[in-house]
Amino acid sequence: MTVVTLTVNDELISANAGQTVLEAVRDSGGNIPTMCHLDGLSNYGGCRLCLIELGGSPKLSPACFTQVQEGMVVFTHTDRLIKYRKMVIELLLSERNHICAVCVMNGNCELQAMAAELGVDNVRYDYLSPKLAMDASHELFTLDHNRCILCRRCMRACDEIEGSHVWDISGRGIDSMVITGLNMPWGESDVCTKCGKCVQVCPTGALSKKGSSVAEMKKDPVCLRWVLDGRQKGIWDYEKRATRLAQV
């Protein structure tokens, strides 16, 4: 594998050709904030938190999509970027209804953690507070649109890992909403396998297990890597397992 060298915040790091800047920076121990990205899922590029500056370009680039190149000069935490990241979180918080004190994810929420990490201590924009319905028709899970940040992780997990494609988006712009099935109550979708991956990967309290009360919902998005590793190793594949067992 070809190795390339790039400069990140004035330090040299090496990376494998074909990696994204996000992967390279994280592999070398650094960090770039992300929200819509999740290891194991395809990239989406919607949250714009991972924007970075590239030397020689006035444009900002999403780290989750940008491929490393030899000699690339990357800045991940300039004043401009930090300011914009805060604004993204402010916009997200203003969009729907994020009253942590009464949320099942309080204390475990990625949005909340990100706001704290980036130092978002107030929201300058008016809260739009749309009054959106909840969907509790599923026997195991609940969907609360009021907490959804439209990151589409649920959609990608269900489509790409579980292979069900229960989730999609209806409407556009500020009226976008996640939907289940053909815009039917979740409980009526007969393609949902009830695996719960969407719930595990959802960064906020939008998807939760039924019965969880305030601050009781904990999620494990890393489960995806686990599923994928298992699939690669053929844990659920009888033939592969037999040969592997034979080898032991």
Add this chain to the structure above:
Amino acid sequence: MNKRELEAAAQSELERQKKFCHRVLCCNSTSCMSAGAGEVLKTLQQSVEDNNLQKEIEVSPAGCMGLCSAGPMVTVQSSDSENTLYKEVSPKVAKEIIESHIVKETPIDDNIIPSDFPFFAKQMKLVLAHSGLINPARFEEYVALGGYNALAHVLRDMTPSEVCETIHKSGLRGRGGGGYPAGLKWNLVRRSQGSHKFVIANCDEGDPGAYMDRTLVESNPHQLLEGMAIAGYAVGADQGYIFVRGGYPGASKRLDQLETAIRSAERNNLLGGRILNSKFGFRIDLRVGAGAFVCGEETALMASVMGRRGQPVPRPPYPSDKGLWGYPTLINNVESLSSVSTIINHGAENYSKIGTTGSKGTKIFALAGQLKYTGLIEVPMGITLREIVYDIGGGMLDGRTFKAAQTGGPSGGCIPAEHLDIEIDYEKFREIGSSVGSGGLIVLDNQSCMPDLARFFMEFCMDESCGKCVPCRVGTRQTYDILDNITKGSATMDDLVKLEDLCIMMQETSLCGLGQAAPNPILSTLRYFRDEYEAHIKDHFCPATECKITKSPILDLVNGKG
């Protein structure tokens, strides 16, 4: 069909037309149709029949004749004199055109447009040259005026790289708004490796008030098909798609027209396999969008063509590398592609003689607003805005004064009176904070409220945002709300700071051109008319009168109306 047969077809059509002493052409484009051109065409045909003149007069529908505000338009072509152009033709006037103008040779003075009419004098019709002179449904009429000669010439005498070079030398830049040099893009796609390649004509045209592409397709569909086939040959593609906006009244008619044009080109071996007996084959199919502005953005457009949700993805990879289904794809605007045959026919040097250093050729604008004459115009690059407003547009309506021109629609900006002498040029427009855009040009008078204008365009962007990325999805809504408060007189100076801050953030962080350009109308109106914003905020007063607050709400309160 081969080159000789093409010439023979042209000849026989010319002879057919010569048999008539007069041809009466009635504009059947959207604007004239809505002004009643359908009835006019019927009346023309009826009175020809009533007078038993079918052998002498041909009545035919045609494309746009330009002066759309004075429709329905009718052109009378006579074998022994110059064309006569009629405006505001009612069925009654239509009858008179046949019975008085043609039979008695007394033109109807009230409706005639003189041949030196200033609206037309300063225009330069290259791409629109045949618009209004041919029946778009008849392939033969395009061929009679030299149609498909460029394609035949290219296939016989030029290599693909020579074609790309010609386009490059002509200086043609993308007319869809970005102004990217077409020759460079063609060369990129030509050099890209791929077992398939595609050409897409972008006919999404979603800017409010713009109808350049729609008119080109309505008036002369074969010009687009010819341009696409030449592009296909130049980049090595074998399949083309025309992405047409759907979901509005009249869309299905246009689709039928395009379909007819494609079929007749195929029947005559100008599309399909082994075009004009060469080794080159190229097919064109239609794809219909659901009517979303964002689907004009190239990556969203491709998603839509592939049957997915019309939503952009980050570039790179660019379509020229990985486009439709991963294959190299050339995406050009309809006007860009419709210019191709003109460039080949007239030569790249001649085309590049028109215009400024950086912007060559002609540009079509949809001229609208408080002007005496409005409609579809084609002007040479480098003409000044003043000439467009005062010569072509005939100046402001009586009693109004020029305040600003808004170009580039929701992605563009405004140009105030102090810059009236600016030349039409991509870079010069950018310098003053506007953009040539795809060709919307709205002239505003002193009664137009600039914050209200910004609010209008932001509302459009908010409704059209796809919702994928946060800065655009939420940013358009938040900026809209602030603008709405400003125009209602209930905003504060803090809001103005917040607004500007958010605008810059959206420009820099949005995923696609929609979100990146959405703040442009705000920033440019702020640049030139900041005092108007401040008047709304500080004095609760709108200096213009079109805005919702014409008086202070506090004043209303004091007067007991609040």
